[in-house]
Structures are given as structure tokens and as C-alpha cells.
Amino acid sequence: MNARTAGPSPQSNLTWLVAEREIASKLRSKAFLISTGILLLIALAGILIGGFTSKNPEATTVAVTSETAAVVEALPNTKVTEVADRDEAEQLLRSEDVEAAVLPSDDGAGYAVIALKDAPGSLVDALSVRPAVEILEPATTNPLLRYFIAIGFGLVFLMAASTFGGTIAQSVVEEKSTRVVEVLLSAIPARTLLAGKVIGNTILAMTQILALAAIATVGLIVTGQKEVLSSLGAPIIWFAVFFLFGFILLASLFAAAASMVSRQEDIGSTTTPITMLVMAPYVLVIVFNDNPLVLTIMSYVPFSAPVGMPMRLFVGEAQWWEPLLSLAILLASCVAAIAVGAKIYENSLLRMGAKLKLAEALRG
Structure with a gap:
């Protein structure tokens, strides 16, 4: 086998080139770096305050x-x-x-x-x-701790998915409005461009998730909450796995929705339904964190599984096989979303002017 056949394909090289461009542009943004630093500090402060407060309980x-x-x-x-x-x-x-x-x-x-x-x-x-x-009504976990863990999972998912999903949408529309996309498509296939954007922002989002997990671990160790840390270990790992594929699904839909418009002010008209899908798990897990039926349904719905299943694992309400089944459903949904999203993206990217209807984007 010669070096030409053994090396990476030109397609994959182009994909990683686009991904690197997305990562570099984000890392050059002072607003992104400052907001990420503030998020990490808030997470650390919340854990430290919670730990110290638990040592000085109210009457x-x-x-x-x-x-x-x-x-x-x-x-x-x-x-x-x-x-x-x-x-x-x-x-x-x-x-x-x-x-x-x-x-x-x-x-x-x-x-x-x-x-x-x-x-x-x-x-x-x-x-x-x-x-x-x-x-009278035995609980599997401390109700207050359960509530705060629900807020944690829901808030991290909401902020990461909405932040980087919005970044993809803005990038797509910016390239369309400035006609840069016409130059890009002369050298890069549309699906390769989409794949690079999704991969680049997924890497950034996962890096932020892992940084938050590291901050949480340090904070729990410092405050002596080793029992909480041991009970959170597996749920955090599963949260990272579910978030990875859940974000790829959402990122594909954000890019596809944004490709249907040509102006920044029109982004909301096509991405609002996806934003609602991102917000729903946050609201549901806070309101129904002590409702086994709602959490079970959430753990099998692709858009809410990254929050619902880790929460059920934390409270001990999920069987060993349930995360695997939920992940399989999420993967199948992810493949379907990528296929549909890529078709819309490919058909809409060069269509300028008024907002494109979904049926027209699917037909091409």
C-alpha cells in the first residue's frame, strides 16, 4: 500500500481545515474567552458555596x-x-x-x-x-441535592447547546450575507463545509463540558463532599457521552435552519423551534426532577436524553441497560438529523434573498 492510499483523504483534510478555522475564530474572540472564564468561575463558586453552606446548616x-x-x-x-x-x-x-x-x-x-x-x-x-x-415517602437521594444536580445538568446543557448552536447559525448566515460562501463552495463541497462546522463547534463545546466537570471535581474535593463526588462520577461520564451526540444532532439542525435565511435578523425565525428544544430539558428537569415518569420519558427522547438519563442514573432509578438503549435511540436520531440537515444545508446555501420555506429546502 503506497503513501497516497494510506494517508487521509482530501475530503477529511478539508473537513478538518474548516473545523480548525471554526475553532481558531472562536478562540480569537475575547467575548468567548471571557464568558467561558466567567462560566467556570460561577460553577466553582456555586460548588464551594454549596459545600461550605452544607457544613453550617440552618435550624x-x-x-x-x-x-x-x-x-x-x-x-x-x-x-x-x-x-x-x-x-x-x-x-x-x-x-x-x-x-x-x-x-x-x-x-x-x-x-x-x-x-x-x-x-x-x-x-x-x-x-x-x-x-x-x-x-412516610422514602427518597432515594437528598431532595435538596437532587434539585441542585438537576439545575446543574439542565443549565450546562442549555448554555453549551444554545451558545455553540447559535455560533454555528450566525457563522452560516454571515458567510451567506457576505457571499463568502460562494468562494468556499468553489473549493469545498457543501457537506464537507457543514461537517467541518459541526466538528469544530462540537470540539469547543465538549472542551467546555470537560472543563466544567474538572471544576466540579476540584470543588467537591476541596469542600470535602466526597460522597457526592462518588455518586456523581458515572452520571457525569454519561452526561458527556450523551451531550456529544446530542450536540451533533442539534448543531446539524442549527446549521440547516440558518442556511434557509440570508440576513442575521432572520435567524430567529428559523432557529426558534430548535432553541425551544434546547430549553425544554432545562425547564422539565427542574420542575419534574422528583417525577420518575417524566424523567423516564425525558431519558428516551433524543433532545432531552442528555439531561434526563444522567439524572435518573444519579438518583438510582435507571437499570444498567437503559443508558445503552437510550444512547442507541439518540445515535439513530443523530444519523437521521445529519442526513436531513445536510440536504437542507446543501440545497439552501446558495439561495439568496427571502427566507426559504422548509419544503422548498428539502426539494432543492
């Missing part, structure tokens, strides 16, 4: 009866609410007005701790005799 709100009031009032860092009976205590628990209730019990301790989802460890440990603990 635990506890419901008590007249029989147990004296026991709880003597404990440090507790706020007591006296109730008449167990029914009133359960009502306060379910409305989340108190975190726990200490009620009379027939066992050796003389009282028991009642909680809704998770018994406050500080309260249980502070009682002189360890009481029986009864959980």
Missing part, C-alpha cells in the same frame, strides 16, 4: 407534642412547632412546613422521628437515645 424545623417538646427544645440548632397529635404533625410534614416530627413511641426510647422523604441526620444524631425512624 431544623421539628414538630413536637407536649410529651416530646422538652426533649427537642434542649437540642441545638432546632426550631420547634408544637402540635396536638400525629395527624397534625403529618399534615405539617406533607406541606413541608417542618422537616421532621418527634412523637411519642412505645419503644424503649419513648419517642420516634417521623419524616416525609429523608430524616434529618443532625436531629437523629443529636437525640440522647437513638430513636426509631419512620419514613
Whole structure:
């Protein structure tokens, strides 16, 4: 086999040339570098503040009866609410007005701790005799931690996908409006140009994701949250894998949508539906982070799987085979999106003037 057949093809060389151009232009942008630095600092500050706050918790709100009031009032860092009976205590628990209730019990301790989802460890440990603990609605993880992890996954996906997806869209329209694309297409096939743009921005997005993962790891180690770090290890890895293919899918659609217009001010008219697909997982995972059904549906929908599946893995609600099945669905969707996106991009790139309709872009 000679060197000509063994080396990379001219097509792949052109693809990487376009990718390098996309990366270089972004790295030369002071706005991009400053915004990335601010994002990393915000992530680190959030983890550090959360870690230090967890070491200085607020007072635990506890419901008590007249029989147990004296026991709880003597404990440090507790706020007591006296109730008449167990029914009133359960009502306060379910409305989340108190975190726990200490009620009379027939066992050796003389009282028991009642909680809704998770018994406050500080309260249980502070009682002189360890009481029986009864959980009304057992939770797989700490509800507050679960909420913050949901915000983390959702926000990182939203910011990275929208930032770099928007970058691709602006780049495509800029090349069309300045007629640079005509020069590029005289030397580079349209699909090669699209592939280079997607690869270049995917590399940038993944670099940002890995930097955030490294920052999170450092922050958790510094604040002594090793248990949280150990439970987040596998979900973060899966998040990176799902984000990689999810972003390629979205990037192809962003480029295709942008190629249908010729002016920067018209970008929103074609990319808004894709932007909504990016925003939906962020909203859903925050609102329904404790809803197993919604999270399960999210973990199998290609656009929300990068957020839904890692979240389910973190809370321990996913079987070992589910990430593999979800990833297979995402890969199939990614292939389909690239095929459709490439066709629209190829057919629309040289069409100037008014916004092109989707049917016309598909027909060519």
C-alpha cells in the first residue's frame, strides 16, 4: 500500500481545515474567552458555596407534642412547632412546613422521628437515645441535592447547546450575507463545509463540558463532599457521552435552519423551534426532577436524553441497560438529523434573498 492510499483523504483534510478555522475564530474572540472564564468561575463558586453552606446548616424545623417538646427544645440548632397529635404533625410534614416530627413511641426510647422523604441526620444524631425512624415517602437521594444536580445538568446543557448552536447559525448566515460562501463552495463541497462546522463547534463545546466537570471535581474535593463526588462520577461520564451526540444532532439542525435565511435578523425565525428544544430539558428537569415518569420519558427522547438519563442514573432509578438503549435511540436520531440537515444545508446555501420555506429546502 503506497503513501497516497494510506494517508487521509482530501475530503477529511478539508473537513478538518474548516473545523480548525471554526475553532481558531472562536478562540480569537475575547467575548468567548471571557464568558467561558466567567462560566467556570460561577460553577466553582456555586460548588464551594454549596459545600461550605452544607457544613453550617440552618435550624431544623421539628414538630413536637407536649410529651416530646422538652426533649427537642434542649437540642441545638432546632426550631420547634408544637402540635396536638400525629395527624397534625403529618399534615405539617406533607406541606413541608417542618422537616421532621418527634412523637411519642412505645419503644424503649419513648419517642420516634417521623419524616416525609429523608430524616434529618443532625436531629437523629443529636437525640440522647437513638430513636426509631419512620419514613412516610422514602427518597432515594437528598431532595435538596437532587434539585441542585438537576439545575446543574439542565443549565450546562442549555448554555453549551444554545451558545455553540447559535455560533454555528450566525457563522452560516454571515458567510451567506457576505457571499463568502460562494468562494468556499468553489473549493469545498457543501457537506464537507457543514461537517467541518459541526466538528469544530462540537470540539469547543465538549472542551467546555470537560472543563466544567474538572471544576466540579476540584470543588467537591476541596469542600470535602466526597460522597457526592462518588455518586456523581458515572452520571457525569454519561452526561458527556450523551451531550456529544446530542450536540451533533442539534448543531446539524442549527446549521440547516440558518442556511434557509440570508440576513442575521432572520435567524430567529428559523432557529426558534430548535432553541425551544434546547430549553425544554432545562425547564422539565427542574420542575419534574422528583417525577420518575417524566424523567423516564425525558431519558428516551433524543433532545432531552442528555439531561434526563444522567439524572435518573444519579438518583438510582435507571437499570444498567437503559443508558445503552437510550444512547442507541439518540445515535439513530443523530444519523437521521445529519442526513436531513445536510440536504437542507446543501440545497439552501446558495439561495439568496427571502427566507426559504422548509419544503422548498428539502426539494432543492
